[in-house]
Amino acid sequence: xxxxxxxxxxxxxxxxxxxxxxxxxxxxxxxxxxxxxxxxxxxxxxxxxxxxxxxxxxxxxxxxxxxxxxxxxxxxxxxxxxxxxxxxxxxxxxxxxxxxxxxxxxxxxxxxxxxxxxxxxxxxxxxxxxxx
Numbered sequence: 001x002x003x004x005x006x007x008x009x010x011x012x013x014x015x016x017x018x019x020x021x022x023x024x025x026x027x028x029x030x031x032x033x034x035x036x037x038x039x040x041x042x043x044x045x046x047x048x049x050x051x052x053x054x055x056x057x058x059x060x061x062x063x064x065x066x067x068x069x070x071x072x073x074x075x076x077x078x079x080x081x082x083x084x085x086x087x088x089x090x091x092x093x094x095x096x097x098x099x100x101x102x103x104x105x106x107x108x109x110x111x112x113x114x115x116x117x118x119x120x121x122x123x124x125x126x127x128x129x130x131x132x
Contacts, residue, residue: 026086035092036064036084044095044102048076048110061123062093065110066102075107078123 028050036044045066053060061078068074079102084093095102106122 031062036095037087037092038095038097038099042099044099045074047093050081051078074110076110077102077105077107080127083127
């Protein structure tokens with residue numbers, strides 16, 4: 001019996017701390033709270049939640065909190081998950097757009113989440129406009 005089959009049957013991981021290499025799966029709880037940076041290494045906030053497309057069975061958007069200081073004056077942004085890539089070394093996500101692009105995106109207040117269906121239309125239109 002091969003190692004993978006044995007590990008699946010026993011639940012014992014013999015591959016060390018980084019058995020999920022190359023990275024293929026992440027638990028939702030491990031994504032929430034992760035830092036987001038742009039390609040230049042600038043802080044772009046952190047992932048506060050994820051939005052799942054129930055029909056397609058995939059993560060559609062990550063909700064990123066950005067701006068402000070200690071949560072005051074910050075906004076939430078729905079970012080298409082395809083605009084993020086994992087930086088496994090830094091254990092963070094890289095946002096494939098500029099800080100200015102994020103600042104100009106439609107956002108919302110943490111206490112006033114939009115009606116998701118109508119807000120997503122504005123978000124889709126914005127990200128399609130910037131070339132996603």
